[in-house]
Every structure is written in C-alpha cells, then in structure tokens.
Amino acid sequence: MDIISKFLEKNGLVFAFFTTGVVMFASFWVSSKWTNKKIPGAAIAILAGLVLAYIGGEVTHGEKGIADIKIFSGFAQMGGSMFRDFTIVATAMGASFVLMKQTGWLGIVSLLLGIALAFASGVAIALAAGYSDAKSLTTIGAGACTFIVGPVTGSAIGASSDVIALSIAAGVVKSVFVTIGTPAVARFIGLNNPHSAMIFGGLMGTTSGVAAGLAATDPKLVPYGALTATFYTGLGCLLCPSILYLLMDFIF
C-alpha cells in the first residue's frame, strides 16, 4: 500500500490526467444515459470536481481541495493557473477577431459595471451584517469582486485579518456559484452567443468561475468570456483600494 501511494505521489501529474479522464468518462456516460444529454457532460464533470474538492477539504482540512490528499497532489499542477491560462489561450484559435473588435467597447463597459455592481452589493450585505467602518466595508465589497481583489484591497488599506478572510471566502463562494449557476440560468438570460458571453465575462470577472461556467454551458463561448474576465481582477485591484475606498471613507 505504502509503495503504491508513494508511486502515485511521485507521478502526481500523470495520475491526475488519468483520474480526470475517468471522471470525465463517467460524467459523459451519466449525461447520456441518465439525463439524455440534457445536462452537459462537462457540467456534471465540473460538479463532480467540486464534490471531490469538498471531500478533500473535509478529509485534510486543507485549502486545495482534493490536491491536499497526497496521492492526488498532481491536481494542483493540472488545475493550477498555468495550465488553466495556457489552455484558455489555446481556445482563442476558434474565436473571431472581427467579433471581438466589434464588441471591444462593450467589454470595457461591462467590466466597470461588473466591478461597481459586485462592490455595491458586497457593501450592502456587509452593512446588513453590522459592519460600519469604511475599511471592512471596502474589503468585503472587494471580496465580492474576486477572491484576489478582496485580500489585495484588504491588506492595502489595512483591514483586520478576519475581514480579509471573510472577503476571500466571499470570492470563493462567488466563483463556485458562477460555476454552478451559469449553465442553469444561461437559457433565461440569453447567454448563447459571443456577444453576451463577452458581457458575461466582464460582469462576473472571476476567471475560474467564468471559465468553468461557460465550459459547462457551451465551450464555444469560452474564449469570448475569458477575454474580458482576464481584465477584471487587475482592474478591481486598481479601483477598490483607491477610488472606491475613498468613496466609502467619504460616506462612512
């Protein structure tokens, strides 16, 4: 047993390729046999991934889901930001340059609106929860943008560590909820063309959520959503600790 687990640990990335393949196969099988392909196989596979992550977290109390279990440590590499971004860039091969140029200005509008909406609703919830100082409100509002904007903002303006932890948690919840919610509501909000996918990416902004949510909805839309979403975290890190914090400081 010890030999096998050491062996799998040593070949972590390859074992992750194998395991993910098995998960995908099972998910596509379930999709076609049990749901008549009504729920896409990719959506089931991503959901299965989240369940595995929960199990990993429960077993190890770590932060990296299944990757905290030693034999599955290769998942951290395979699902890390390098492979994620590398494969997202590769999906651009099927995208149309003309279309992106046409809707470029719309991307900027949706980015600014997305950050403003997320920040404002995050602040509203923090207010309802009894926070009343500008630093905590700003940090929680920033966490409602993404789980990177939250802690970057919090440490820049000197928020307390429990508020920063809360902002990270809010960002993680957002990313998971976008992943699960997008395929469910896509039909109702007209998310079925490159045009709305670019708006979607800019409004949501969480790269992992947008990437996974669109993959589960329609993989052809991924490059369009990813293109705008990739500017969101940077823009959020720019606006939250500066203009938006000053605004909060002025009001509260």
Place this chain on the structure above:
Amino acid sequence: MTIYGVALLAGCYLAGQILGELLGESMGIEANVGGVGFAMLLLIFLHDFSSKKAPLATETERGITFWSNMYIPVIVAMSATQNVRIALSSGWVALLAGIVPVLVCFAAIPVLAAFSKNKKAA
C-alpha cells in the same frame, strides 16, 4: 511538426502574460492585468495573419488544438482544487456576499445585451 504549434502557443502565452505583469506593475498593483487577454489576441492575430500569407500546416495546428481540447479536463481538475469547504462553511455573510453580486450581474446581462444591440442598430 506538432511542437511548432505548441511553441507558437507558448510564445503567445508568455508574451501576453509578461505584458499583463508589466501593465500591473506600471499601475502599481500586485496583479496581472489582462495577460490572458493579450495572449489570446496575439494568437488570433498571428493565426489570422498566417492564414492569408502561409497557412499553418495541419500538424502545427494540432499542437494548438490539442491544448484547446484539454481545456475542459483542466477546468475539472481546477474545480477539484477549489476551497469548497470554506465556501460552504464560512457563514451567511460570505455566502450572501458571494451569491448576491452574481444574481445582480446575471440580471444585468440581458439589459446590457439589449442596450448594445439597439446602439448597433442605430
């Protein structure tokens, strides 16, 4: 050769990401600004450009499409490494602060889409 495609993709990735890093640095923030976006635009541009002058060999294209097809499995692996336990167990403030903005933004998508389509028609 397949590796030419992989190298082309890697070159676009690296150029885009470093541009994103430098842009973040120049704005004085600790984040990559648009690195993936720049890389994608570069790849689309080069692909467009070469398809007019000298189309990429099928083998070369395969080096890129392989990675594009690996996208969903990588996302599945990424999902499996999220901190789901924290997301589910961190109390209602974090849950609401994560869920409400998403609902608001879902509602804003059709509005923005309609607005931009009208503008295009006008």
